[in-house]
Amino acid sequence: MNNNASGSTAPAPARRRLARRRARGSSLDPHETRRALLLVAPAVAVLALVIGYPVARAVYMSFQADQHLDENGVFVEGGFAGLDNYKHWLLQRCGDVACPPGSTGSSFWEVVWITLFFTVVTVTIELVLGFWFAMIMNGKFRGRGLVRAAVLIPWAIPTAVTAKLWYFIFSYDGIINNLFNSQVLWFGDKWAARSAIIVSDVWKTTPFMALLILAGLQLIADDVYEAAKVDGASPWQRFWSITVPLVKPAVVVALLFRTLDVLRMYDLPQIMTGGGAGDGNDTTTLSILVINEIRNGFNSAAALSTLTFLLVFGVAFLFIKFLGASATGAEGKAKR
Amino acid sequence: MNTTSRWRSVRTYLGVAVIVLWGLLPFYWMIVTAFRDLQFTFDSTPWPTHVTLDNFRTVFATDRGNHFGRALGNSVLIGVVTTAIGLTVGVFTAYAMARLNFPAKNAILAVILAASMFPGVALVTPLFQLFRNIGWYGSYQAMIIPNISFVLPLTIYTLTAFFREMPWELEEAARIDGATKRQAFTKIMLPLAAPGVVTTAILAFIASWNEFLIASQLSSDSTAPVTVAIASFTGSKPHVEPYTAVMAAGTVVTIPLILMVLAFQRRIVDGLTAGGVKG
Numbered sequence: 001m002n003n004n005a006s007g008s009t010a011p012a013p014a015r016r017r018l019a020r021r022r023a024r025g026s027s028l029d030p031h032e033t034r035r036a037l038l039l040v041a042p043a044v045a046v047l048a049l050v051i052g053y054p055v056a057r058a059v060y061m062s063f064q065a066d067q068h069l070d071e072n073g074v075f076v077e078g079g080f081a082g083l084d085n086y087k088h089w090l091l092q093r094c095g096d097v098a099c100p101p102g103s104t105g106s107s108f109w110e111v112v113w114i115t116l117f118f119t120v121v122t123v124t125i126e127l128v129l130g131f132w133f134a135m136i137m138n139g140k141f142r143g144r145g146l147v148r149a150a151v152l153i154p155w156a157i158p159t160a161v162t163a164k165l166w167y168f169i170f171s172y173d174g175i176i177n178n179l180f181n182s183q184v185l186w187f188g189d190k191w192a193a194r195s196a197i198i199v200s201d202v203w204k205t206t207p208f209m210a211l212l213i214l215a216g217l218q219l220i221a222d223d224v225y226e227a228a229k230v231d232g233a234s235p236w237q238r239f240w241s242i243t244v245p246l247v248k249p250a251v252v253v254a255l256l257f258r259t260l261d262v263l264r265m266y267d268l269p270q271i272m273t274g275g276g277a278g279d280g281n282d283t284t285t286l287s288i289l290v291i292n293e294i295r296n297g298f299n300s301a302a303a304l305s306t307l308t309f310l311l312v313f314g315v316a317f318l319f320i321k322f323l324g325a326s327a328t329g330a331e332g333k334a335k336r
Numbered sequence: 337m338n339t340t341s342r343w344r345s346v347r348t349y350l351g352v353a354v355i356v357l358w359g360l361l362p363f364y365w366m367i368v369t370a371f372r373d374l375q376f377t378f379d380s381t382p383w384p385t386h387v388t389l390d391n392f393r394t395v396f397a398t399d400r401g402n403h404f405g406r407a408l409g410n411s412v413l414i415g416v417v418t419t420a421i422g423l424t425v426g427v428f429t430a431y432a433m434a435r436l437n438f439p440a441k442n443a444i445l446a447v448i449l450a451a452s453m454f455p456g457v458a459l460v461t462p463l464f465q466l467f468r469n470i471g472w473y474g475s476y477q478a479m480i481i482p483n484i485s486f487v488l489p490l491t492i493y494t495l496t497a498f499f500r501e502m503p504w505e506l507e508e509a510a511r512i513d514g515a516t517k518r519q520a521f522t523k524i525m526l527p528l529a530a531p532g533v534v535t536t537a538i539l540a541f542i543a544s545w546n547e548f549l550i551a552s553q554l555s556s557d558s559t560a561p562v563t564v565a566i567a568s569f570t571g572s573k574p575h576v577e578p579y580t581a582v583m584a585a586g587t588v589v590t591i592p593l594i595l596m597v598l599a600f601q602r603r604i605v606d607g608l609t610a611g612g613v614k615g
Contacts, residue, residue, distance in 0.1 A: 028437060036438035043429035043492060044444065046421075047451050050459075050485040057462040133358075136351035147352055149601045150359035156593040157363065158546040160563035161586040165366050168579045173378040175365060203362060208608070210355075215609035264455035267548045271567050287457040291553065294461060301461045309458040316453050 055309070058302040062086070066297030078299070085303035104293050107281045108304075112311075115285045118198065119262040125202050126258060127251070130209030137210065138217045151207035159204065163271035166200035193277035197269050201262070209254050216250020217243070256319045263312050266291070286311070363590075370584040377579050391584035400570050403557065404585060407565035411589075414476060414551075414561055415544040418483040422540045423533065426491030433492070434499030452489035456549050459485060464553060474556030482550045487540045494539060497610035498532030535607040538596055545593065562589045 065081035089108045092099045099105030137147060154162070169175050170186040177184060186196045220243065228238050266287035269275060275284035275292070284292075286308045293301040372379060373386040395404050432438070433445065459482050467473045502525070510520040548563040555564055566585045569578065597604060 028439060032436050033438040036432040036436040036441075039428040039432035039436075040438075040444055042425045043488060044447070046425050046484060046488060047447065050481055050488075051451050051454060054459045054462040054466075057466065058458060061462060061465070132351070133355055136348060136355060139348045139351075141345070141348050141352055143352070145601065147355055148605055149598055150356045152597045152601060152604060153359045153363050153594060156542060156597045157586075157590050158548070158563050158566075158593075160546075160548045160567050161366075161589050164566060164582050164586055165362055168369065168583065169362065169365065171378075171577070171579070175380055178378070178380045203358070207359065211605055211608055260453050260455075264457060266457065267563075270552075271548075287455065287549065290457045290461065291549075294464060294553070298461055298465045305455075305458040305461050309455055312453060312455050313450070316450075 058306055058309075061299045062303035062306045064299045066299045068297075081299070085300045086307070088300055089304055089307060104289060104296060105300075107284065107289065110281055111284050111286055111289045114194075114281070114283065115263060115265070118194070118201075118265060118285065119259055122198050122201050122205075122262050123255060123258050125198070126206050126209045127255065129202065129206045130213055130254070131251075133206065133210035134213035134217055137214050148211075151210060153207075154204045155207045157204070159267035160271060162200060162204045163268050166196065166203070167272050170196045187273055187277055190277045190280075190282040193273050193283050197272055197283055200272070201265070201268055204268075205258060205261070209258055212254035212257070213247060213250055216247040219250070220246045252319070252323045255323070256316065259319070260312055260316060263315060264308070366583045366586050366590075369580055370587045372580050374576070374578070374580050391580045392588070394578065394581040395569075395585045395588060401557075402565065402569055403560075404562070404565050404569075404588075406558065407560055407562045408588070410476070410555075410559055411545055411561040411563070414479050414483065415541045417476070417480050418487050418544040419537050419540040421480070421484055422487035422491040423537055426488055426495055426536070427533070429492050430495030430499050433496040434502075435504065448489045448492050451485065452493065454485065456482070456486065456547075460550060460553050463550075467554060473554065474559055476559055478554040479547075479551050479559070479561070482554070483544050483547055486547075487543055490543060491536050491540050494536045494607050494610055495532060498536070498607075499529070502528055502532075531603065532607075535600065535603040538600055538604060539607050542593055542596070 062085050063081060063083075065076065065078045065084060067078050068076055087093045088099070088105050092106050092108060094100070094103065094105050133151070137144070137151075141147075157165075167187075171177075172183075172185060176182075176186070184192055186192045224242055224246075225238060228242055233241070264287055265285050269283045269285055270288050270291075273283045275281060275288040277283050281289075286304075290301055290305045290308060293304055368382070368384050369377070370391055371384045371387050371389070373388045373390065376386045379385050395402075398405075429448075433441070463478070463482060464473075467475075467478045472478045504525070506524050506528070507520045510524045511517065515523065545561075546563065547561070548567065551561050551564050552567065555561065562585075566582065566589060569582050569585055
């Protein structure tokens with residue numbers, strides 16, 4: 001509610017403004033609006049410059065041909081290419097023929113599936129572990145400060161360092177093989193390398209998931225549980241019919257953030273395996289493929305990054321549409 | 337204490353132990369290895385053996401083309417400038433979002449949200465080409481400008497959440513007591529907002545400090561931040577994977593963040609969840 005919308009005591013001009021506003025059916029004060037838009041303008045301008053412009057440029061580039069040699073060996077400068085770059089990725093066409101195996105063009109769908117595989121597996125494990133962590137941290141125990149500091153450590157370590165740390169832990173003579181008395185070449189095999197990457201990512205980001213879910217758990221008042229207890233609900237019933245539905249908004253937001261993070265994952269697989277696992281694209285994510293493609297041509301890379309960006313937004317849209325993620329709405333005040 | 341509640345508290349403390357070990361063990365292993373002599377890299381005693389500071393000396397040696405000391409400075413510079421710009425621009429927007437009612441508010445909020453979901457890799461290709469064309473490739477601004485694209489949405493979100501929870505009635509009260517609008521804001525509200533702003537600054541700085549993708553593509557040897565330096569670290573002996581030195585480098589890169597986290601632990605948790613859950 002607005003301050004000067006208080007009726008009969010308002011001075012005449014204010015009252016007239018109020019009347020005009022009522023006539024328009026809105027409660028907006030034009031002065032406030034002008035001030036707000038002025039305050040918001042710098043951020044919008046900066047975002048337009050640092051995101052809007054590069055994206056517009058990427059989309060424009062994606063419809064241009066890369067410099068290349070044509071079938072007669074004549075140098076071609078580029079120019080408008082229509083959907084050729086998109087055909088290159090989606091249909092895996094290199095010119096008029098299918099892209100040769102091993103080229104970036106032939107690996108698009110494989111890489112999409114690898115990225116989705118990482119996303120589904122990592123986020124699922126994180127959700128289960130994160131929920132458990134959050135339930136524990138929501139309990140009463142001594143040393144809560146210590147625990148909250150401990151879970152922030154994996155979160156605060158730069159991903160580049162995390163990658164190097166787990167690369168060491170998973171090395172052939174490293175502590176994992178040592179502890180389990182195994183001789184696994186973790187980065188020489190496709191599934192071993194993928195597992196190592198998943199373990200590292202889960203270690204680093206489960207705390208973040210747990211903290212977001214914990215914040216949701218703290219919004220639930222104790223007396224709801226008390227009432228259910230009095231009514232004879234078992235702990236299991238209390239969990240499924242109180243905790244789960246009430247914490248759902250927080251969980252959906254956490255899931256959304258983490259899903260988008262894994263879809264654009266780059267640092268961990270790039271530093272740990274370079275995208276391969278010995279050879280090939282076994283641990284290549286979409287972001288790695290884009291970076292590799294820059295060496296072949298800016299315009300085809302731009303088309304690929306545009307596809308990545310559409311995938312990320314598509315997933316975000318589905319989340320908001322079907323799971324009702326409302327990262328914008330105020331979910332209330334957490335009790336501290 | 338009856339048996340059920342005793343069992344419950346045992347379970348809680350077991351869980352707590354798992355969480356603490358989860359967070360600390362790999363980090364501890366990094367520090368132990370950082371102090372180990374290269375020859376004993378794969379020792380598996382859980383405490384440091386063959387303790388040496390050589391690894392730290394190797395990290396800061398420049399004879400193998402590593403410029404780690406310089407990279408640290410680069411990260412500080414990039415982080416400070418990015419944070420300063422993100423905060424300066426973000427504060428106004430967050431104030432408007434939390435305090436004022438205006439048309440297109442939800443649309444602007446949606447744009448900022450979309451910006452925070454944006455995949456960094458979509459910026460690399462166009463900026464790579466653009467920065468080459470205008471001679472910015474490898475410059476500091478080539479990393480600062482893209483960093484703003486994710487730091488600014490972060491600052492707006494976190495600050496908006498903080499501002500929404502502030503006792504704005506105090507501003508009105510000060511006005512009634514005769515303070516001017518400016519005085520009410522600078523003398524009353526600004527000090528109250530300081531903790532939220534500091535928290536946001538820390539989150540923004542950590543985000544910028546940890547950035548790797550854009551820096552790995554757009555920096556040069558002399559402007560590379562620590563994340564890029566550590567990923568390409570080569571150590572003092574050729575053909576030997578210098579794990580101990582890399583762990584020392586990792587320790588150096590991580591220690592400032594851990595100190596910040598320990599000092600501001602409660603605020604950081606509030607800031608993270610404010611931006612996420614409370615919107």
